[in-house]
Amino acid sequence: MDNALSRTPLTQWLRGLGEPLQSFGAAALVFLLCLAMLQWGVPALGIPAYILPTPSQVLSRALDPERRLAYHVGITALEGISGFVVGSLGGFLLAVLFVHARPLEAALYPWAVVSQTVPIVALAPLLVLWFGNGLLPRAAIAALFTFFPVLVNSTRGLRLDDQATLDLLHSYGANRRQLFWTLRVPQCLPFLFTGLKIGATLAIIGAIVGEFAGAAAGLGYLITVSTYYLETDLTFAAVSAASLLGIGLYVILLALERWLVFWQRPS
Amino acid sequence: MSGPVAITIDGLTVRYRAGAAPVVALQDLSCQIAGGTFIALVGPSGCGKSTLLRALGGLVAPTAGRIAIGGANPDDARAARLVSFVFQQPVLLPWCTARQNIELPLRLFGWSAPRRHAAAAQFLDLVGLARFADSYPSQLSGGMQQRVALARALVFEPAVLLLDEPFGALDEITRERLNVELLRIWSATQATVLFVTHSLAEAAFLADRVLFLAREPGRLVADVPITLPRPRTAALLEHDDFLHTVAGLRRQLNRHDPPPPQAGGRHG
Numbered sequence A: 001m002d003n004a005l006s007r008t009p010l011t012q013w014l015r016g017l018g019e020p021l022q023s024f025g026a027a028a029l030v031f032l033l034c035l036a037m038l039q040w041g042v043p044a045l046g047i048p049a050y051i052l053p054t055p056s057q058v059l060s061r062a063l064d065p066e067r068r069l070a071y072h073v074g075i076t077a078l079e080g081i082s083g084f085v086v087g088s089l090g091g092f093l094l095a096v097l098f099v100h101a102r103p104l105e106a107a108l109y110p111w112a113v114v115s116q117t118v119p120i121v122a123l124a125p126l127l128v129l130w131f132g133n134g135l136l137p138r139a140a141i142a143a144l145f146t147f148f149p150v151l152v153n154s155t156r157g158l159r160l161d162d163q164a165t166l167d168l169l170h171s172y173g174a175n176r177r178q179l180f181w182t183l184r185v186p187q188c189l190p191f192l193f194t195g196l197k198i199g200a201t202l203a204i205i206g207a208i209v210g211e212f213a214g215a216a217a218g219l220g221y222l223i224t225v226s227t228y229y230l231e232t233d234l235t236f237a238a239v240s241a242a243s244l245l246g247i248g249l250y251v252i253l254l255a256l257e258r259w260l261v262f263w264q265r266p267s
Numbered sequence B: 001m002s003g004p005v006a007i008t009i010d011g012l013t014v015r016y017r018a019g020a021a022p023v024v025a026l027q028d029l030s031c032q033i034a035g036g037t038f039i040a041l042v043g044p045s046g047c048g049k050s051t052l053l054r055a056l057g058g059l060v061a062p063t064a065g066r067i068a069i070g071g072a073n074p075d076d077a078r079a080a081r082l083v084s085f086v087f088q089q090p091v092l093l094p095w096c097t098a099r100q101n102i103e104l105p106l107r108l109f110g111w112s113a114p115r116r117h118a119a120a121a122q123f124l125d126l127v128g129l130a131r132f133a134d135s136y137p138s139q140l141s142g143g144m145q146q147r148v149a150l151a152r153a154l155v156f157e158p159a160v161l162l163l164d165e166p167f168g169a170l171d172e173i174t175r176e177r178l179n180v181e182l183l184r185i186w187s188a189t190q191a192t193v194l195f196v197t198h199s200l201a202e203a204a205f206l207a208d209r210v211l212f213l214a215r216e217p218g219r220l221v222a223d224v225p226i227t228l229p230r231p232r233t234a235a236l237l238e239h240d241d242f243l244h245t246v247a248g249l250r251r252q253l254n255r256h257d258p259p260p261p262q263a264g265g266r267h268g
């Protein structure tokens, strides 16, 4: 199928970003206030740095080359993102299978739901046993976390049948493949992105929690080790980096969504 | 398209299995439609008008009876690109521009890009939307969206056009304009048209024949020819002949579907 998804011009897309940036101002102010309180309020109350370090202490620790924060961020990002990609691909492809084979959905969907009651985090030691103590078990956890929201949302989007549209396409004699590419895939995109955005946040959390189970690198490892040695400023640096990683991934997806799902915006 | 295409409907019965009790949407309907005729279908809601169009378009299979579209059954007629629909809602793909929506059937038929573009441009022009070729449906008014739907239905020059209350969701002024335009476009084709409407004035203005359907079970109860001269333009709407024709249709309707007695009126 040739290009069914045309794009709005870049300028229009950029204009769309302007609005959220304005409302962003108030929230940024709150953030700066909190930073100021932590920087000057907390030491004034006599709270020691190993309980609650100031932002400047956290920042200088984050930039300390000996701590190699960037390296650990890279490890976690690699685990989280590769798990995210595999998990969302798996979730989407299974959703496609479900839509094309109802009996398969009837047989597998309940198990997909039941699998969600398994605390994936509790599987971490088991996955380490199976895959070795490297990146793989953490990526697997991230994938498991991503899989379900993508599966559920994609299935919903692919199934969203409007009788009139189906009638129209059938009246043109559209076959299943044409129906899939001209109707189901585009109409599924908004739902897919809902799933992806949930999945992205969970994938980073999954990778870090996976690292808690005895990893030798990554933000989860850094958090475990730094709390053990009461290097609380490093803990905070790692936690902040983890948040930024999650936010970064989310923002990338948001931008991608705005680009691909342009027709959902009120014009 | 090669010449007008006649339609023969013979003993058409359509039953829907809705839960325990089946619904008889159409019962033993027979009708002969000459090629190039403009037919208006009138009747209370639920009398099977949409079902009749869906059966003609091959979207629902007859329980009994036979349909021939230029000698072909509905499935073969569809495969031969003889039949095209316009629904009450425009049913445009929101991620496609007006041009891409109009090209949709051509893309599904596997036409080459240059051929698609040429045809789409021609029909965008015909419905007066050349300037809005690259607009998305959300940027178009309801009337303009329905023009796109009309252009999309016409773009492969079908021999049979099935319109199911096509302008029913639009305001009266827009509807009147689109009806005039529809006639203008139709007169340039030899298409056989079935047009479902709730408006007797619309039926009188557009059609060569008005078919009245009744419900429970859905059946044909009257077949009224309209002899108003063509070409018909907006001026006709104020003409006495037109008003008499509408009055005649109303008498016909009341005979088969009498209005409930008015409060304080005489009861017969």
Ligand SMILES: Nc1ncnc2c1ncn2[C@@H]1O[C@H](COP(=O)(O)OP(=O)(O)O)[C@@H](O)[C@H]1O
Pocket (backbone or CB within 6 Å): B016, B017, B018, B023, B024, B025, B043, B044, B045, B046, B047, B048, B049, B050, B051, B052, B218
């Ligand atoms: N898909 C369907 N399943 C079951 N019953 C249907 C279906 N479509 C229509 N019907 C019933 O068939 C009858 C005729 O419907 P329809 O053809 O839509 O009438 P109209 O278009 O004249 O309002 C109605 O009683 C309606 O409820």
Ligand SMILES: [Mg+2]
Pocket (backbone or CB within 6 Å): B049, B050, B051, B164
């Ligand atoms: Mg109807």
